[in-house]
Amino acid sequence: MEFKEAKEKFISTWGALGSLWGINKAMAQIHALLFISPEPLTMEDIMEELGISRGNTSMNLRGLMDWGIVRKVIVPGERKEFFESEKDVTELSRQIAKERSRRELQPTIKVLKEISSIPDDGSAKTKEFIKQTKAMHELTDTADTMMNRIVSQEQNWITKTLVKFLK
Amino acid sequence: MEFKEAKEKFISTWGALGSLWGINKAMAQIHALLFISPEPLTMEDIMEELGISRGNTSMNLRGLMDWGIVRKVIVPGERKEFFESEKDVTELSRQIAKERSRRELQPTIKVLKEISSIPDDGSAKTKEFIKQTKAMHELTDTADTMMNRIVSQEQNWITKTLVKFLK
DNA sequence: ATAAACTTTCAATATTTTTTGAAAGTTTGA
DNA sequence: TCAAACTTTCAAAAAATATTGAAAGTTTAT
Secondary structure, eight states: OOHHHHHHHHHHHHHHHGGGGTOOHHHHHHHHHHHHOSSOEEHHHHHHHHTOOHHHHHHHHHHHHHTTSEEEEOOTTOSSOEEEEOOOHHHHHHHHHHHHIIIIIHHHHHHHHHHTTSOOOSOHHHHHHHHHHHHHHHHHHHHHHHHHHHTOSOOOHHHHHHHHHHO | OOHHHHHHHHHHHHHHHGGGGTOOHHHHHHHHHHHHOSSOEEHHHHHHHHTOOHHHHHHHHHHHHHTTSEEEEOOTTOSSOEEEEOOOHHHHHHHHHHHHIIIIIHHHHHHHHHHTTSOOOSOHHHHHHHHHHHHHHHHHHHHHHHHHHHTOSOOOHHHHHHHHHHO
């Protein structure tokens, strides 16, 4: 396999995997492109490489910046804006974990806490509902906490050891 | 808040969160319904509760069985088929983690390994490509391993301790 | 202040995904 | 063996989502 083929494979694989972390195809592909590019790219570059429209590129770059994993770069003497991806995979996962927690897990946890606190009227239905939603609340809360700890900056020795152990 | 409202909230929240683990709305809602139901339900029950068609119900129940989190139950003396969800949240996450790994992570890891092994022709582009895809391969591989260990059956004391610690 | 160079917005359009429902298929009991 | 009771399949329709492109907006240099 040579470069061009490998590059296309990376971009399409990453695009397809986008759903895994909740972003659309174009967004994931733009990210993939920036992630492997040795230097920042312009909107023009991205449009051309991926064959997508200006509007699409603009909107999805904004989306990536909202996720905190793509930045505008100012190149002195250049009128155009350049973009670059976060290149460090550790920082990348940290950022993604943080955002997913904020956008999806936290709101879900809040709802689960709320609905698992309805009064127990003694019926089988209610009893089961409370039991199951409580369990789900605990699970989600634990998962959220763990995920954030695992990727968190304040990785102390015990965590590091643990990560090594798990691996 | 009373039961009916809480139930609807659970079903719609779970449905919306479906994307988090890669399943569609109807599938997630059917699962939610079964998850809080004290006894197994028929297709008829599900159609009625969620207001969806017979075909849709049938296909999505099949999908949930493929995920290994819903089972057919045979009720003696009944012609209809009944369905029940896995009720234990630990077993539920185990199953989901296992399936996601198999369906999404493993194939991605394979592609990353393959494309990060292209020959280095010395160009900046190729060098960056190899460096970045290698890093991504390692990250994905570690994440996959950790995820599977965390939810794996063979949770020995160190893992348990660790989980407690992280929480 | 103007115009060139560039970016953003958003209504219209295209694409993808989900849902429906009726026909075909299967199982069970008499 | 038949027919009633039930489930599955799948082409067509509907709904949801993503994309386009041109007009409006912004910035910069002179």
